Amino acid sequence: MTASDAIREGDVLREVVRTPDAVDLFQFSAAIWLTHRIHYDSPYTTEVENHPAMPVQGPLQAVYLAQLVRRDLERRRPSCLVQVRRYRFRHTAPAYVDQTLRCQGTVTEVDGDRVTCEVWAEVDGRQTTVGQVEVVLRENGSGTAG
Template sequence: MPIGSSPLGTFVESWNPEPLIDDEVLSAAPAAALSALLDQLEPVAGEGESLPPLWHWLHFLRWPKQNELGEDGHPRKGHFLPPIPDRQRMFAGGRCEIVEPLSIGARTERASSIADVAVKQGRTGEMVFVTQRNEFRQHGRTRLVEEQDIVYRSGRSAGDHPAAVDTSAAPRPDGAWQLGAQPDSALLFRFSALTANAHRIHYDSPYVRDEEGYPGLVVHGPLLAVLMLELVRRNEPRRVRSLSFRLRSPIFAGEHLVVSGDPSPDGAVLQVATHRNARHATAEVTFA
């Protein structure tokens, strides 16, 4: 759908933010903190070692002033936030090419830009799909290139969710690799802190029920992606060369989930299941 021919499209028709360049020395502290969150006995990676896939999300964080947050906890304005009224944001998926793993302790440059903007019609109305591209460089070389797909809509949509969270039912997934978890509110709080995510759906139970229409706290989509790659890290010695993932439907705090995967000679297919859905999130990886 041409951008300017739709109601939401009129808000983003002339929106074309300039690229941004940031730099940061990748500290070992965030990797140690995420390792603890994942119940690892020791940090997964330290100074001079390779950052696991997707763990770069712990770096280059933005902390807006408290008075710059909206009612939902997200920033009201931002360089790469489209000018949509009453904006609702959803992380839909992404892709990542890892030419070389990022090294902890090295000064790193990130170049961010908008790669694509598209207006589409979904089951719940009109949506704007924004693809943000991030390129990471160390020692003058491009090490990692990712694209993140973010979906925006105006207003709230209740969606199709269970009336209550079932904390006893468990999935029965297939897959040569399996990793079980039951994320609780403390885990979600810690992951929000690690990723500078103030969205209230991850920690404010009254808000998530009364304002968003969910039956409970929502497990972060990025956390589901990290868990899928963690399953690979624990089972496959070869390095991940590329990955793609899609976040399909929410999981709620207290639900039993299982991350499962089936390896092949060149990669693996992964998914996250609960008793409600066998494919809340999916991913594909290839090995170097």
């Protein structure tokens, strides 16, 4: 069975919605050793850096987009493990704490067990991050993606 058995170019991925709060931003900063105060110190962010609120880390948005691809393709092919092979992201506008990010994408290429998707995150219809995720589907033999 190949990826093309259940996944086709042009398929729209099932949207993922995330609303990162201050705890999410703090925990992500701690996890990746991102020490810039704008991601966890609201008074500093607004009073010193003059942002309207704490910005959502670009890498956190990239994680949400990679999860979008993985979850959608695992839903379509429950017998497969979805392994991210390559990804690229570009941040085009800020997203701020407590704003709702709508993560979306489409399948742009299917080549055997390799699937490539164009992905993006939006806040109120404005793109904040765009990218591409390439994955490899591997049959895991257990009937579920695990």
